[in-house]
Ligand SMILES: Nc1ncnc2c1ncn2[C@@H]1O[C@H](COP(=O)(O)OP(=O)(O)O)[C@@H](O)[C@H]1O
């Protein structure tokens with residue numbers, strides 16, 4: 125197979141690992157910077173011009189699109205899809221997973237449980253909603269945030285008001301969410317490909333931190349999933365139209381709840397925690413998927 129990894133930097137751990145795994149499996153591989161892909165439509169034919177060259181059509185692409193370039197990356201994936209190329213991450217799945225509200229709307233449609241979530245254009249009813257549905261403290265999240273950076277724990281009305289003023293001035297969209305106290309500082313990352321769970325780790329935040337992102341200093345630990353949790357991960361991934369991704373859940377007193385799905389999960393933390401060759405497993409999955 126000829127496989128392209130769409131990535132802006134060959135030096136990134138995940139890009140490097142995937143590159144090596146593809147080579148080890150005797151396939152041809154190239155790292156293509158999606159930001160330099162020009163998209164040509166001519167006589168109803170799709171092609172991609174890359175640094176002066178018309179790119180040979182690959183058999184498969186592995187998109188690793190950064191969250192700051194989702195919009196352009198999605199167009200590039202879509203162009204490859206129109207060329208008949210299979211993608212580990214569909215353009216549709218990328219878009220759904222990058223918007224927390226959209227992702228939760230789709231998951232709820234498939235009866236997957238999540239913390240109670242609220243979205244409003246101007247938050248005019250917010251005091252009532254917080255009183256009746258969420259309570260204090262509650263969670264506020266920027267819909268397109270990542271690595272825990274746009275996630276806040278709001279403890280009282282005065283703080284809430286400051287945040288709403290700030291975000292409505294900057295026209296940033298946010299969702300409000302019930303705070304799952306019993307899981308504070310912990311979540312579970314489940315790397316899933318199709319029907320198959322590749323690797324799982326629990327992430328535990330440092331003291332005085334409710335966000336369990338590795339980028340916020342959390343540590344990874346091995347953990348065993350229940351059958352129900354495995355099924356949720358597989359079902360959630362399928363619901364958003366992804367073949368591969370990191371499904372994040374938390375354990376609440378009412379059972380597992382989904383937080384989000386990452387379409388380009390980082391491999392470093394979880395490969396080091398679990399000692400699983402995730403990149404190799406991804407290539408095996410691609411080989412099977414290509415035959416279907
Ligand atoms: N409703 C919630 N209740 C408790 N903790 C939460 C909740 N939502 C998020 N968190 C914590 O904050 C972290 C970051 O939130 P998340 O929605 O995954 O945003 P990001 O995309 O920035 O990672 C989660 O990994 C979890 O530890």
Ligand SMILES: [Mg+2]
Nearest residue numbers: 271272372384
């Ligand atoms: Mg997260």
